[in-house]
Amino acid sequence: TTNKLKDINEVLEFLYQEFPQCFKQKDGIKPLKVGIFKDIAERIEGSEKVSKTQVRQALRKYTSNWRYLEAVTKSEFRIDLDGNQGEKVEQEHIDHAQKALEESRAKMAKRKKQQR
Template sequence: METTNKLKDINEVLEFLYQEFPNCFKQKEGIKPLKVGIFKDIAERIEGSEKVSKTQVRQALRKYTSHWRYLEAVVNNEYRVDLDGNQAEKVEQEHVEHAKTALEQSRAKMAKRKKPARGAKDGDTKGYKKRPSGPGKPHPKGAKVKKNAEPAPRRSNKVEPLPSDKVKANTKVKVKLGQALVNGTITEVNKDDIHVELVTGMQVKTKADSLYLV
């Protein structure tokens, strides 16, 4: 009987969160940024539950907080909410900027999938296949170059890798996501896999070499 009650699909786990915490989790309308540390609050409330595990909740949170509707909520709302829908802490500007960047990347990927490459029609691929990179390379006809190619920007603040003795639960860290460093807190260390709750509320699984000192 226990196995039949256990939820397996992440969408079912999300449905469980919608029903269990209706003032916090929303499917479409009324989505609000989640309180920082919401995972711990959920873990306490579902302690002993036969339906969902903490790992499933973590995966569901990752999906919920990476959706474009949630990212828009982070951008457009001043405060976060707790599990009961009460006002929590203010959304920091750093979190807003991170959400904006994630939204832009998501929309760019969507547009790329929907639109065919221009210039490929009738064999006319000149000037579209590859953009020249590096000094002395010709540019497409009509292109104006106002300045020399710049090297990839360096981080403005030097960051140090997280020492191995600090890789433990409740340690505040910076996590490398793409080219960005996002603040978060280690919630669980499972051999080489390290679970981190970002300040945005998102749950990520990463490795020690992607963690840096705050």
């Protein structure tokens, strides 16, 4: 039998517990280091709880969240798994986050309008 977590939210909770300095910042969500998946994959090597595919899916969900996208648009620096300040957030990433937020909000508004 496998002990792997099945739900993406469980995988996110696993990441929060394993890397609290990265995912549980006291002053809110921070943009993650570019390439953080590789760092996570190295640290969880051999884990019976999560697969790399699950981590990739969980990160995709985490980084497409509105609060995360807003953090990208407002933060000056990214952080690594240990919560250390990393590279500056590049303008193209800020622009991408802003566009993703606008598109997501437009979809939500359209859905709400259709439900009326």
